[in-house]
Amino acid sequence: MATFKEFRNNVKPNWCPGCGDFSVQAAIQRAAANVGLEPEGLAVISGIGCSGRISGYINSYGFHGIHGRALPIAQGVKMANRDLTVIASGGDGDGFAIGMGHTVHAIRRNINVTYIVMDNQIYGLTKGQTSPRSAAGFKTKSTPAGSIEQAISPMELALTAGATFVAQSFSTDLKDLTALIEAGIKHEGFSLINVFSPCVTYNKVNTYDWFKENLTKLSDIEGYDPSNREAAMQTLMQHSGLVTGLIYQDTERKSYQQLVNGYSETPLSQADLSLDQEYFDKLVTEFM
Amino acid sequence: MINQLSWKVGGQQGEGIESTGEIFSIALNRLGYYLYGYRHFSSRIKGGHTNNKIRVSTTQVRSISDDLDILVAFDQETIDVNYKELHENGVIIADAKFSPKKPEDTQAAMYAVPFTDMATELGTSLMKNMVAIGATSAILDLDIQVFAEVVQEIFGRKGQQVVDKNMEAIKAGYEYTKEQLGGAQTMQLEKADGQKRLFMIGNDAIALGALAGGCRFMAAYPITPASEIMEYLIKKLPALGGTVIQTEDEIAAVTMAIGANYGGVRTITASAGPGLSLKMEAIGLAGITETPVVIVDTQRGGPSTGLPTKQEQSDLMAMIYGTHGEIPKIVMAPSTVQEAFYDAAEAFNLAEEYQCPVILLTDLQLSLGKQTVEPLNYEKVEIRRGKLATEELPEIENKGYFKRYEVTEDGVSPRVIPGMKNGIHHVTGVEHDETGKPSESAANRIAQMDKRLRKVSNLKFDTPIHKYAPHEEADLLIVGFNSTRGTIEEAMGRLEKDGLKVNHAHVRLVHPFPAEEMMQLVQSAKKVAVIENNATGQLANIIKMNVGSHEKIHKILKYDGNPFLPQEVHTKCKELF
Numbered sequence: 001m002a003t004f005k006e007f008r009n010n011v012k013p014n015w016c017p018g019c020g021d022f023s024v025q026a027a028i029q030r031a032a033a034n035v036g037l038e039p040e041g042l043a044v045i046s047g048i049g050c051s052g053r054i055s056g057y058i059n060s061y062g063f064h065g066i067h068g069r070a071l072p073i074a075q076g077v078k079m080a081n082r083d084l085t086v087i088a089s090g091g092d093g094d095g096f097a098i099g100m101g102h103t104v105h106a107i108r109r110n111i112n113v114t115y116i117v118m119d120n121q122i123y124g125l126t127k128g129q130t131s132p133r134s135a136a137g138f139k140t141k142s143t144p145a146g147s148i149e150q151a152i153s154p155m156e157l158a159l160t161a162g163a164t165f166v167a168q169s170f171s172t173d174l175k176d177l178t179a180l181i182e183a184g185i186k187h188e189g190f191s192l193i194n195v196f197s198p199c200v201t202y203n204k205v206n207t208y209d210w211f212k213e214n215l216t217k218l219s220d221i222e223g224y225d226p227s228n229r230e231a232a233m234q235t236l237m238q239h240s241g242l243v244t245g246l247i248y249q250d251t252e253r254k255s256y257q258q259l260v261n262g263y264s265e266t267p268l269s270q271a272d273l274s275l276d277q278e279y280f281d282k283l284v285t286e287f288m
Numbered sequence: 289m290i291n292q293l294s295w296k297v298g299g300q301q302g303e304g305i306e307s308t309g310e311i312f313s314i315a316l317n318r319l320g321y322y323l324y325g326y327r328h329f330s331s332r333i334k335g336g337h338t339n340n341k342i343r344v345s346t347t348q349v350r351s352i353s354d355d356l357d358i359l360v361a362f363d364q365e366t367i368d369v370n371y372k373e374l375h376e377n378g379v380i381i382a383d384a385k386f387s388p389k390k391p392e393d394t395q396a397a398m399y400a401v402p403f404t405d406m407a408t409e410l411g412t413s414l415m416k417n418m419v420a421i422g423a424t425s426a427i428l429d430l431d432i433q434v435f436a437e438v439v440q441e442i443f444g445r446k447g448q449q450v451v452d453k454n455m456e457a458i459k460a461g462y463e464y465t466k467e468q469l470g471g472a473q474t475m476q477l478e479k480a481d482g483q484k485r486l487f488m489i490g491n492d493a494i495a496l497g498a499l500a501g502g503c504r505f506m507a508a509y510p511i512t513p514a515s516e517i518m519e520y521l522i523k524k525l526p527a528l529g530g531t532v533i534q535t536e537d538e539i540a541a542v543t544m545a546i547g548a549n550y551g552g553v554r555t556i557t558a559s560a561g562p563g564l565s566l567k568m569e570a571i572g573l574a575g576i577t578e579t580p581v582v583i584v585d586t587q588r589g590g591p592s593t594g595l596p597t598k599q600e601q602s603d604l605m606a607m608i609y610g611t612h613g614e615i616p617k618i619v620m621a622p623s624t625v626q627e628a629f630y631d632a633a634e635a636f637n638l639a640e641e642y643q644c645p646v647i648l649l650t651d652l653q654l655s656l657g658k659q660t661v662e663p664l665n666y667e668k669v670e671i672r673r674g675k676l677a678t679e680e681l682p683e684i685e686n687k688g689y690f691k692r693y694e695v696t697e698d699g700v701s702p703r704v705i706p707g708m709k710n711g712i713h714h715v716t717g718v719e720h721d722e723t724g725k726p727s728e729s730a731a732n733r734i735a736q737m738d739k740r741l742r743k744v745s746n747l748k749f750d751t752p753i754h755k756y757a758p759h760e761e762a763d764l765l766i767v768g769f770n771s772t773r774g775t776i777e778e779a780m781g782r783l784e785k786d787g788l789k790v791n792h793a794h795v796r797l798v799h800p801f802p803a804e805e806m807m808q809l810v811q812s813a814k815k816v817a818v819i820e821n822n823a824t825g826q827l828a829n830i831i832k833m834n835v836g837s838h839e840k841i842h843k844i845l846k847y848d849g850n851p852f853l854p855q856e857v858h859t860k861c862k863e864l865f
Binding site for chain 2: 008009010011038039040041043045055056059060061062063064065066069071072073074075076077078079080081083084101102104105109260261262263264266267268269270271273274275277280281283284287288
């Protein structure tokens with residue numbers, strides 16, 4: 001069985017020293033080993049942005065696509081090979097701005113993909129513009145007078161879109177984050193894990209210290225029940241979304257793969273590409 | 289006796305005009321006639337004039353006809369809009385209900401038949417279409433029993449009573465009209481050969497070709513005139529273990545298709561101009577990541593929403609050059625339904641062999657026009673997967689990556705799919721080295737760009753141009769692509785009768801452009817006429833760019849939303865002399 005070290009490759013990330021994404025990278029590597037994967041059995045599909053580079057920093061199959069489209073690519077990969085573990089990842093701009101449409105529909109489609117968002121509330125790679133996760137009043141190069149738009153609440157949004165697995169974590173909580181990614185991988189259906197991953201270069205508001213002060217662990221809330229969707233929504237609203245842990249999981253609903261009519265039990269990528277002549281003749285006769 | 293007939297049925301959209309045409313034509317196809325249909329419709333569900341023009345012949349026809357023999361009208365608008373197409377011996381059969389008025393400037397005969405009233409009497413006004421079919425049969429002296437089988441198939445699941453009622457409606461229409469004719473026989477079709485042939489639209493053929501070509505997954509977003517492809521495949525793919533996902537948008541459709549192809553499944557997506565515009569960035573991704581993907585573009589009137597239900601061929605340049613940057617790409621343009629089948633299957637081979645996006649270009653007339661098709665031969669369909677690794681791969685030391693983008697002589701690199709041991713590599717839309725790792729080195733950039741473009745520079749492609757070039761020295765070379773083929777062929781015959789020596793080149797591979805072959809054809813003609821349904825002469829410009837001879841090349845363009853008629857091509861070509 002592969003250890004987490006086998007999920008490390010020889011590529012040195014181009015992230016800034018102190019970037020929260022390093023811990024996310026480590027957590028994915030550990031989670032992959034912990035659930036018993038081999039490197040070739042994992043495909044990491046990422047978007048564009050600093051965090052989008054993550055697919056190149058893990059020793060597994062990796063696909064670094066175009067801005068905002070990690071999710072449809074990842075769903076295509078999973079449909080092609082249901083035996084692969086597919087992780088999609090990217091930043092908050094990727095998932096909640098340009099790719100928001102895909103996020104909502106991937107949630108409702110419920111294909112067995114784990115989506116890890118590295119949420120730093122800012123655009124880093126383009127050198128510091130506002131993000132849909134930036135709080136109102138947040139000053140950036142593109143919002144010099146402070147953002148006048150409302151920040152998106154991804155966890156609440158996921159719940160209303162019909163998510164079956166919603167979790168949030170903080171990049172310094174390596175142990176908790178690893179456990180959540182493992183749970184996400186094992187979840188039969190789509191899992192969304194939003195990770196607060198501070199940008200040490202451009203975001204001087206939402207810093208490591210700021211998160212430490214403002215985050216509440218769900219494990220510290222007495223009697224919190226992640227199977228209760230209504231209570232999950234209430235808790236999120238009470239804490240302005242600043243909670244970490246497993247927020248909600250529906251273990252009853254079937255995944256897309258389980259529901260697709262006729263979907264091959266073996267990976268579709270191994271399907272026989274030829275047709276029986278008799279079957280072809282039957283298809284043709286329908287047009288006579 | 290006539291060996292050819294042009295029949296049109298028209299009315300308000302949602303009135304069953306389509307099913308009238310459908311039942312009439314399926315029955316005639318089964319008798320062995322060759323048919324070619326074209327539907328005129330609007331982007332709405334109920335209301336608005338719609339018509340279905342069907343040409344029936346004892347020999348193959350691949351064009352709509354210039355004129356009309358029979359016009360079946362469910363409203364006055366149908367008469368007013370279409371009567372000018374009727375030739376002097378033509379017949380209008382109209383529903384008596386709207387008290388049809390025959391325009392003064394036509395010599396065509398008109399019979400008012402109470403379609404609606406007779407149908408209502410038999411149970412429901414819905415059957416007025418059947419009465420109209422009966423009336424048509426009377427004019428053609430056609431035995432109405434030829435419709436029994438089709439009516440049984442369509443209405444059988446609603447019970448025998450419904451079947452019987454519909455047959456009665458046909459009979460009623462037949463008898464009423466016969467009586468009106470009073471023994472005068474207007475038209476009688478020559479008997480057909482009775483051979484069973486297929487009757488399908490281009491989109492059916494593309495979907496069937498995809499299945500035959502090993503396609504097992506589709507991601508698509510509904511759009512006119514492409515939706516029939518996804519609708520067919522969702523019916524058929526489950527039996528083969530695959531499926532169709534209707535995505536949230538066009539970008540998701542193409543990127544999901546790219547993901548699935550990367551995952552090792554032959555996957556298709558299909559759309560029309562607006563969708564292709566949205567897919568362009570992803571097409572570039574497939575180009576630089578060398579991921580095979582087959583994308584259908586069923587051209588319709590552009591730009592923007594344009595003329596969504598009308599014929600046009602204005603996406604050509606966008607399909608060839610679309611996406612920023614430069615990538616290897618193959619653009620195929622089948623010209624008949626039969627060819628759409630073989631080309632759709634072959635597109636998957638080319639996509640995998642050359643590891644690049646393949647665009648299968650059609651136009652509305654080809655995608656939706658229903659025509660008689662000679663048998664499709666499955667044995668002619670090959671599955672070739674190029675350099676896809678099928679054997680176990682050697683171990684790579686020190687966590688090295690598989691050289692997925694190895695620089696090779698032909699530019700094509702070995703390909704592995706996720707899940708394969710020792711095949712790990714990176715894939716990125718960023719310029720990358722041989723293992724897929726991002727690289728900005730100038731030398732690497734040149735090596736990778738050259739390698740990618742080299743792949744398609746020596747593309748092997750069967751019949752890139754359909755040539756019908758009987759003359760070594762021709763007065764005129766007519767060039768076209770997609771659905772204009774039959775129209776050009778017909779016009780060509782008339783031009784020959786006028787004493788002109790005419791050659792015809794129909795481009796089937798539009799990119800990479802078969803320049804040498806076209807050059808020879810252009811050089812052996814005094815003049816060149818390029819027939820296109822667009823306003824700027826895109827194919828003509830491509831020929832000029834690749835072949836030169838600017839002074840010889842004339843653009844014959846039509847962009848009013850309607851297909852060319854043979855007579856238009858004939859007249860415009862003649863004007864060149």
